Amino acid sequence: MSLSGGYFLRLDSPFTLMLDGETTDLSPQTDPPERLVAIEQLIGRVITESVVDDSGVLTIAFDNGAVITCLPDDHYEAWMMTAPKGWTVAGTPGGEVGVWISEEP
Template identity: 35%
Template structure:
């Protein structure tokens, strides 16, 4: 488990406090939602690339939450996060101990994804790119 209490801001990205957290629940409606063994949850609404290992050896699979075409995401159940990065561009990248990489790029028309965490943390990919961040009661846009 991570020892950091809050996400950490860098010049071009935020490191989310998910390292060592396991995926405990996967649900699907018009979104693909990953719940972690903490108070974190990631909801993906736009198509998501899921890859395993290197791109040369294993091409990525496109998951489409709106069409409920996300069966391959079940491989993430029980997986532990090695890295969780929300880029200021609006892209989210999660890397798991199973070798899976999940990447969600911003959507031109709507919020592609959002991550919510303890004590009011919330991150959202803005339509057309960019990142909104709420820490408790405030928000900022990058």
């Protein structure tokens, strides 16, 4: 999903969306597109906090109280965020976190 300011977030593993007091488990790999419509309610919302813990769990909180939590995957990259100026942060296999910085031209 494209975020403002040139940021981009990709969730490749199952994640949990907590919104309006309800928790929904979603999977971008196996759920049909209509099931993922719930995340459209986050369009235009402001991210208030984004945290990656020591085990590779990504948690993103929004200004409307919604929270996305994406757990690491043992075999695949679970999530990835790219930022302006060449920054990439990713939840790599096994819960490690990778950071790449490309040099600006």
